[in-house]
Each structure stands twice: as structure tokens, then as C-alpha cells.
Amino acid sequence: MGKRGIRMNLDWNLESLSPGQYKIADYIQKNLQSALFMTEQEIADILGLSIASISRFWRSVGFKNIKDFKNQLREHLEVTPAAKMKNIMDKANAESLPGQFLASSIEHLESTLQHYSQESFEAAVEAIVTARRVYLYAPGPSSGLAELMHYRLSRFGLPMHRLDRGGSELFEDLLHITGEDIVVxxxxxxxxxxxxxxxxxxxxxGYRTVLITDxxxxxFSARSDVxxxxxxxxxxEFHSMIAxxxxxxxxxxxxxxKNQEHHLRKLEQxxxxxxxxxQELPR
Known part of the structure; x- marks a missing residue:
């Protein structure tokens, strides 16, 4: 995975942002290319905020106003593969659901790659392979993702455990997590x-945490180790699990x-x- 598309380091001072400004910042960071052509009123309408809230936002994150933000953004602008693919599909007038979802999926993958951090990815991998036990907390729709991790990583011989209990019953599991473990x-x-x-x-x-988030x-972005x-x-929007x-x-x-010889030996076993x-247990 590499660095693509628009990547601009915006000065998000998390300590000074209000809940509404978190919402604005997250939307702007994800939609830099679209934001270049939007008015403050359009951003306000999309997010359900007042135009005054949008106007105050720019100075909070290091810009004089929306014009100053756009001027700096233009210096970093480049066309992304996702934008090109979407343009092709629009011209083809693809009306079927598979075509529409393919375009959306490409955009989600492109956004994920655009904000991908090699350092964070490698830190997550190292934390997993060196842990005494890997715990997974995956509520709601993310349960399937945890099941995939549990199934595949268990094959390598990694000790895995799902944190499925909610409420105060969670303490029954927390009691056994040590500083040598990791929670994803x-x-x-x-x-x-x-x-x-x-x-x-x-x-x-003292145990490590890896947060996977959209x-x-x-x-809460600074609460986890990775x-x-x-x-x-x-x-x-419809929340896709493609990315x-x-x-x-x-x-x-x-x-x-990592530890490739050991992991391949487990798969051979x-x-x-x-x-x-x-004959007893056919696939």
C-alpha cells in the first residue's frame, strides 16, 4: 500500500475543537477535493450545522478563512485514480447496483490508501506477532471482521480471544489481560x-491497543497506541465493509x-x- 491522492497535513488541534468542529474536521479531511469547490453554506447544510460554525472553524485549525484554506489546498491538489474511475463510470451511465457499488468501493479503498500510514501498519503487525495473547473487541457490524482475524490468525498458532461480553460482564475478561497482551x-x-x-x-x-476506525x-483518535x-x-451513507x-x-x-517458517509449518500441519x-470429517 502506498501514498496516493491528496495528502495534506492539516493543523487539527484536537484539544481546542468542539464536538461540532470534530465533525467538520473529519468531513473536510475525507473530502479535500470536493471541499475545494464547496461554499460554507453547502458544508453547513451537509453537516447540519450553522454557517457561523463553519466560518469560525477555519481559524481554529490554522487558516484565516475558507479562502485561505482553499488557496493552500490547491497547492496540494492532484487527480486521484478514484476520481478517474468514477468519471468513466458516469460517462458509461452504469445503472446496475454492481456498477454503482463498484464505484463506491473504489472510492473507499482509495480513501483508505490515501490516509494509510506505513509506520502505524507496521506497529500494529509487530504488536500482534509479539503479544502473548491477541484480544478482539468488535461490536455490531464489525463482528465479521473480528471473526475473519480470529479464524486466519489462529491458523498461525497465535492465541486469540474474542471480547464478546458487554456491560459489566466485560470485567470478567479484563481481569485476565496482562501487559504482554494486545487488544484490537x-x-x-x-x-x-x-x-x-x-x-x-x-x-x-500496560497492554497495547490497536484501534481500527473510520x-x-x-x-478518541489519540486514545489507542496504534x-x-x-x-x-x-x-x-451506507457503511461499506470493503475497505x-x-x-x-x-x-x-x-x-x-513475520516468523514465516513457523507460520507455514502450522498451515502444513x-x-x-x-x-x-x-474420511471421518470431509470438507
Whole structure:
């Protein structure tokens, strides 16, 4: 995975932003190219905020006004592969659902690549392969992603455990997490109370956390040791799991490449078991 599209380091001073400004910052960071042609009124309408809130926002993040923001943005602007593909599909008038979802999926993948951090990715891989045990917290729709991680990484011989219990029952699991462990959390849109407890508990007990999220700017983005971004669309859009799945599969492959001989030996042992008991337990 590499660096593509528009990548502009905006001065998001998280300590000074209000909840409404977090919302603006996240939208702008995800839609830099579109924002270049939008008015403050259009941004306000999309986000359900007042135009005064949008006007005050620019100075909070290091710009004089929206004109100053756009002038600096133009210096970094370049056409992305996603924009090119969308243009082709628009010209072709593709009306079928597969065509429409393909265009949307390409945009999610492109956004994920655009904001990809090699340093964060490698830190997540290293944390997983060196952990005594890998815990997964994946509420709601992200449950399938955790199941994929659990299934694939268990094959390598990594000790995996799902944190499925919510509410006060979560404490039954937290009791056994040590400083040698890692918790991979999925926090899409917002962190649930259980996730907040996990990251707070991690600070006290010394275990590491990896957060996989679809928010570029949020009040919880600095709470985890490692944060990985995967685009799922805006809050008001259909939330696709294409990009998060892409990210998880890359993590799985990267983990497999670490201690490669050991991990391949585990897979070969699995194959031998299948052959030995093929008649009793056919696939």
C-alpha cells in the first residue's frame, strides 16, 4: 500500500475543537477535493450545522478563512485514480447496483490508501506477532471482521480471544489481560462505553491497543497506541465493509510474513490433519 491522492497535513488541534468542529474536521479531511469547490453554506447544510460554525472553524485549525484554506489546498491538489474511475463510470451511465457499488468501493479503498500510514501498519503487525495473547473487541457490524482475524490468525498458532461480553460482564475478561497482551478494537463512528473502558484499562495495566476506525478526526483518535483508518463512507451513507476487510486481510498477510517458517509449518500441519481424517470429517 502506498501514498496516493491528496495528502495534506492539516493543523487539527484536537484539544481546542468542539464536538461540532470534530465533525467538520473529519468531513473536510475525507473530502479535500470536493471541499475545494464547496461554499460554507453547502458544508453547513451537509453537516447540519450553522454557517457561523463553519466560518469560525477555519481559524481554529490554522487558516484565516475558507479562502485561505482553499488557496493552500490547491497547492496540494492532484487527480486521484478514484476520481478517474468514477468519471468513466458516469460517462458509461452504469445503472446496475454492481456498477454503482463498484464505484463506491473504489472510492473507499482509495480513501483508505490515501490516509494509510506505513509506520502505524507496521506497529500494529509487530504488536500482534509479539503479544502473548491477541484480544478482539468488535461490536455490531464489525463482528465479521473480528471473526475473519480470529479464524486466519489462529491458523498461525497465535492465541486469540474474542471480547464478546458487554456491560459489566466485560470485567470478567479484563481481569485476565496482562501487559504482554494486545487488544484490537473496532471503533466505527464512535467508541462504545466498553471500548472506552478497555483503552482506559490498558493505560493502567500496560497492554497495547490497536484501534481500527473510520474516523480521521475524533475525540478518541489519540486514545489507542496504534490507529488504523479504513473508509466506510460518511455517517449518512451506507457503511461499506470493503475497505476494512481490505485492511484486515493485509494485516493477516503481513502477520503471516513475520516468523514465516513457523507460520507455514502450522498451515502444513493443518493440511496433514485434513488428509489424515478426510474420511471421518470431509470438507
Amino acid at each position: 478494537l473496532f471503533g466505527f463512528v464512535r467508541l462504545l462505553p466498553e471500548a472506552k473502558v478497555i483503552v482506559d484499562h490498558a493505560r493502567e495495566c 474516523r480521521l478526526v475524533s475525540d 490507529t488504523l483508518y479504513a473508509s466506510r463512507g460518511e455517517i449518512w 476494512p476487510t481490505f485492511l484486515i486481510e493485509n494485516l493477516i498477510v503481513a502477520v503471516g510474513m 493443518l493440511n496433514q490433519l485434513r488428509k489424515k481424517y478426510d
